[in-house]
Amino acid sequence: MDTAAASLFAAAAKPRGILSPLHVPGGGLLPRDRSSALLAIRCAHSHAPPPPPLPSADSQRATADAHPRLRLRRLADEFRALPSDAHRARRLLSLAAALPRLPEPDRAPGNRVMGCVARVWIVARCDPATTGERMWFAADSDSELSRGYCAFLVAALDGSTPEEVLSVDPSDPNLAPLGAGMTASRSRASMWHNVLVSMQKRAHAAIAAREGRHSVEPFPSLVITRDGAVRAQGSYAEAQAMFLSPDESKISELVNTLIEKKIGVVAHFYMDPEVQGILTAAKKQWPHIHISDSLVMADSAVKMAEAGCDYVTVLGVDFMSENVRAILDQAGFDKVGVYRMSSELIGCSLADAASSFEYSNFLREASRYYPSLHVIYINTSLETKACAHELVPTITCTSSNVVPTILQAFAEIPDVNVWYGPDSYMGANIIDLFERMATLSDVEIAKIHPNHNRKSISLLLPRLHYYQKCRYMADMALVAPKKQPLEPLT
Structure with missing residues (x-):
């Protein structure tokens, strides 16, 4: 290795000031000077060809003071302005070399960013007593290019308020630091997006903690109390609970049609809760409605035929309708009509x-x-x-x-x-x-x-x-x- 290359390699290997570790002696968080951080993030350690000139100190200071969305856009513009994929890759490797490694305890499964090709970890802190309600991020990856992208995001969002972090739109194409023709751009774009979304999840958690709320959405559950009342936990369960009290006009319309035409209904457990809610309510007025697994559906259809139903409607996939038809024929009810949900194919993997x-x-x-x-x-x-x-x-x-x-x-x-x-x-x-x-x-x-x-x-x-x-x-x-x-x- 020549002397110049050795010097550059040694310089690249030294810790830079773009990110101070979250675990510092004494366990505290050290606020970082954003102008020096953004200056360091623009350093490259490749020796040929050289990257474009560094921005002036005034422009760095303006970027540091800007809204994080603008900081991210400016950094992305500078990244895309590099003349080639080789320059962009060298810049990413430079950022990766300057990014401090996370301590081993922080490289834990709970800090993993899921959905990335490489393993990526993200850690966030937001303690009003020490950071003034601003967020401080650190990240790491077992891929050097992924580490470079992580450094890019940390430099843009580190020190922002949770609300500022949430104001960044992950789907904004102008924010992604991907140059045209960048190798494996789709997987890198996915990684960049997933890391940003993980940062925003931590911002949501910081706001929830500040407001005294649970930072994690409760597991969707419908809790039935001793007196028969139903209490929903979680937004998904709240939506499901709405179907327990369906529209009375829809119920009456369905029941009248079923009684008039002597139609039985067999439905699978997998039917939408809205459908199950209406069927369950209708069964109180017309008993020939049954929700079950696929095997019991056919047996229930036979009982409906025995009770005088002229038709059976099957709410399920095609093989369920076939089973009902076959079991009815075997039981001697070949005159009972069987109807499917749709004239189109309803397949099953x-x-x-x-x-x-x-x-x-x-x-x-x-x-x-x-x-x-x-x-x-x-x-x-x-x-x-x-x-x-x-x-x-x-x-x-x-x-x-x-x-x-x-x-x-x-x-x-x-x-x-x-x-x-x-x-x-x-x-x-x-x-x-x-x-x-x-x-x-x-x-x-x-x-x-x-x-x-x-x-x-x-x-x-x-x-x-x-x-x-x-x-x-x-x-x-x-x-x-x-x-x-x-x-x-x-």
Whole structure:
């Protein structure tokens, strides 16, 4: 390394005054001089070609005294004015070198900025007794370019009031310090946006603390008191609570139509709360309304037909309507009409997965083993169930009976292989559940299923298979940058 380069490297490695650590001796916060901070942030340590001339001291002072939104815009303009991506990258690396590292306790999960490609942490302080109701920020990242962007934001917003921090619009394109053609601009823009939003969340918390309010929105809950009153906690729950008292005119209109045309209604739990609120109120006047999971919906439709309903309306996705139609036909009510919510397709991701080429490969593998039983989740079409049954004997289950169904199959059929799908998450959970069951006593296992014990549970595990999409897509490659955090890839 030549002497000039060595000198520049040494200078870049020295701490600069753009950010003082939040943890200083004695635990206090040291206010920083903004003009010197903004002067330091414009220093670059690259030796060729040199960056544009530094702004004058007067312009730095004016920037320091400006509203943070204007400071941010001026810094962004200067950043974009650099002649090339190489200059911008060098400037970011310069800012990163000048940014003090956060102490290890502050690099905690609670301070992580989520949604960033690299790991980023942000810490904020706002103590009226020491900072005069102004906010002081510090940030860090395991990516040098991300550290540069963090330094950029800290220099612009550090020392602002919470209200000033909140006045910055994250969607303002004039504020983002991204030059045209900047490498990986989309991911960098997302990181820059997420850090700014995290700073604003801390500003909201500072205002809430100042006003004596909770800084975190309470978990949305509908609390039912002993006397039957309903109290909503959180803005989302307050919106849901409104649906518990629906418009009486809408209820009357619905009930009159259902009674006149003898229509029963089966709806899934996933229906919007507004719909469920009206249906629940209408049921008090017309009993042939039922809200449940998909399996019980069909059984309820049969009871409605037995009670004299000429039609059943299904509020759910397509496979639910198919189930209702099939069960009604099986029960001898083929004259009862079944109506869907829409003339358009109402799909389901699990149903789509079960009709895929990959799931067919899963079933072909199952067909090579004898005896085999395919346990398919109810969230699939009748066509899928029928095609699966052609390859492997198939039985339908839902989340409420999948465990007893599988245990009963192993108890009744010697040496059977059970193949479950297409819900991979549920399949993995079932395996985990049975592995935990294998550690219980025989008495405890018998309470779950009387025909099983520790030995039988241990023996069935190697013969229990579930659909794992990645296994049946062996030709797919996952491409990720080297700086991608390990968490999403594991």
